[in-house]
Ligand SMILES: Nc1ncnc2c1ncn2[C@@H]1O[C@H](COP(=O)(O)OP(=O)(O)OP(=O)(O)O)[C@@H](O)[C@H]1O
């Protein structure tokens with residue numbers, strides 16, 4: 001299958017990958033909004049299929065059961081960066097996909113090759129339909145989903161910084177437990193056989209540990225504008 005995504009000649013495709021809590025979603029949404037681009041949160045799609053499996057009685061410890069059911073849910077992503085949406089079989093899934101239960105199971109479901117094939121095809125068709133250009137964020141966008149992206153960014157940050165950011169979102173959360181959960185999910189996402197979390201050889205790495213979110217956004221906007229000037 002071809003991995004080349006055709007868009008209008010003026011459209012820019014930006015791939016932003018990295019581990020959990022490095023700032024992919026916040027950065028991607030802000031950059032897309034600022035530059036008038038569409039935005040796609042691919043992690044939300046893997047969360048959505050995981051939520052569907054959990055609510056439809058699929059044993060998420062069974063790759064065979066997951067593979068058999070993978071094509072059943074209809075997942076639709078809205079790509080407005082100021083109000084991204086996600087529905088599963090017509091139902092708003094934006095809340096349920098953020099539960100602890102989904103977060104703890106999503107790495108296992110997203111490791112199943114049949115799931116990745118279906119979600120990757122969906123991501124490529126969304127990118128191809130984004131006439132004004134798109135920022136797509138995830139784990140394997142620069143390496144697998146959109147290997148011909150105009151610009152690839154790989155965000156990193158220390159586990160301590162990432163855990164502090166995540167803990168800051170939930171009142172009373174345990175910093176050490178959050179750090180351990182992040183590290184465990186990173187290991188599962190980086191260690192899977194099919195399309196693991198990885199930096200593309202031609203990606204620009206940005207360590208966000210000591211940067212504010214605003215600084216990261218400005219850095220990425222500058223990189224996109226430089227690409228557009230060069231093109
Ligand atoms: N550079 C930064 N400095 C401080 N806080 C940040 C920075 N970047 C992001 N944050 C905050 O960290 C949290 C996680 O950010 P975000 O959801 O964008 O990360 P992510 O990489 O998309 O994570 P995940 O892959 O788990 O969805 C958010 O609360 C966000 O506001």
Ligand SMILES: Nc1ccn([C@H]2C[C@H](O)[C@@H](COP(=O)(O)O)O2)c(=O)n1
Nearest residue numbers: 042043044046106110138139140189
């Ligand atoms: N391109 C992607 C995006 C996400 N995943 C999987 C692995 C993540 O742990 C999970 C949830 O992502 P998040 O919402 O935390 O960004 O989804 C993937 O395998 N490939």
